[in-house]
Amino acid sequence: MTITIKGLTKSFDDTPVLRGIDLTVRDGELLALLGPSGSGKTTLLRIIAGLEWPDAGQLVVAGEDWLALSAQQRRIGFVFQHYALFPHMTVRDNIAFGLSVRPRAARPGNAEIAQTVDELLNLLQIEHLADRHPAQLSGGQRQRVALGRALAIRPSVLLLDEPFGALDAAIRRDLRRWLREVHEKTGSTTIFVTHDQEEAFELADRxxxxxxxEILQIGTADDLYDAPACPFVARFMGAVVELPVNISDGRATARGLDASALPVTSAPDGPGRLFLRPDSIALIPDPASPWQLSRKISTGADLRLTLLGPEGQEIPVDLPRRSAPPVEISQTYRLRPSVGALFSDDAAGAAATPIRLSA
Incomplete structure (x- = not known):
């Protein structure tokens, strides 16, 4: 099912929550909505599910106007963070629930329901739990049952809202791999909400x-990491070195910065900011540079360095320990980045024009 969203807006008590969302989700795609709390991702998911209604905009699924349909008519599979299982029902009955409560004319026969449940128990690898109740299950097992209940109705679209947020890190990693396998077997168009970057990148196609x-950028993990579209995305991706620079003839210039490995851009002359990753910076000995090595720690695989610069600014630099050139505390070094993102400042001083820089 292809989902097309155009101009979607939503406010609560005059506070804008969605500001004109345009998005296309491809048929059979697994798409992640990633962002901090309050970014609007859960509200967008609930509008797709029919649990909230927009103030304006369009929501079209497989050519059909879903804003004209109730939540029940959309045949959505929804998995919540906190499972929402029926405690008095067994695992088997929980998975069968969506089928067994359909109107009589649309309800499958008992044999067909039992066959569907057996197939899902096998797919979810919980056959041995079929006759247990939710209180007898671990958190990860409960989340598998919740997904089974959502899949039982053969949903047109599968929606997951922070599905692993209540689980510990080790279980989340296992379930991410498992969910990706389930998605590939079922081929459902799937959207899930998360604030966990690792989760989004491991699971999602985009x-x-x-x-x-607002939607700030859409892409793969490599797109977002190497070419953030705006300062917000660069900072949200974490571990960012942010240098104030002057842009002259398409290049970033600053004391102690050697941008010769970066291509010339079309950025306008004037003040700007250069965003770098700690592992994209080489250090060149330079007694005239203001960047002084103040800390050096080995993690075994990497050297984690801290350099102190003009006006007390500290930046991290990561070098592979075995291949790194010798570096010494209190020595000064020129920064030579191999990849980064340059943003020119507008008149108000906010970074506005993204220029991708790559090796």
Missing amino acids: VVVMGDG
Whole structure:
């Protein structure tokens, strides 16, 4: 099912939550909505599910106007963070629930329901839990049952809202791999909400980064990491070195910065900011540079360095320990980045024009 969203807006008590969302989800795609709390991702998911209604905009699924349909008519599979299982029902009955409560004319026969449940128990690898109740299950097992209940109705679209947020890190990693396998077997168009970057990148075909009710960038993990579309995305991706620079003839210039490995851009002359990753910076000995090595720690695989620069600014630099050139505390070094993202400042001083820089 292809999902097309155009101009979607939503406010609560005059506070904008969604500010004109345009998004296309491809048939059979697993798409992640990634962003901090308050970015609007859960509200967007609930509108797709029919649990909230937009103030304006369009929501079309497989050519059909879903804003004209109730939640029940959309045949959505929804998995919540906290499972929402029926405690008095067994695992088997929980999975069968969506089928068994259909109107009589649309309800499958008992044999067909039992066959569907057996297939899902096998797919979810919980056959041995079929006759247990939710209280007898671990958190990870409960989340598998919740997904089974959502899949039982053969949903047109599967929606997951922070599905692993209540689980510990080790279980989340296992379930991410398992969910990706389930998605590939079922081929459902799937959207899931998360604030966990690792989760989004491991699971999704594409990631939608949201902030303050807007879509800021859509792409793969490599796209978002190497070419953030705006400073918000660069900072949200974490571990960023942010240098104030002057842009002259398409290059970033600053004391102690050697940008010769970066291509010339079309950025306008004037003040700007250069965003770098700690592992993309080489250090060149330079007694005239203001960047002084103040800390050096080995993790075994890497050297984690801290350099102190002009006006007390500290930046991290990561070098592979075995191949790194010798570096010494209190020595000064020129920064030579191999990849980064340059943003020119507008008149108000906010970074506005993204220029991708790559090796």
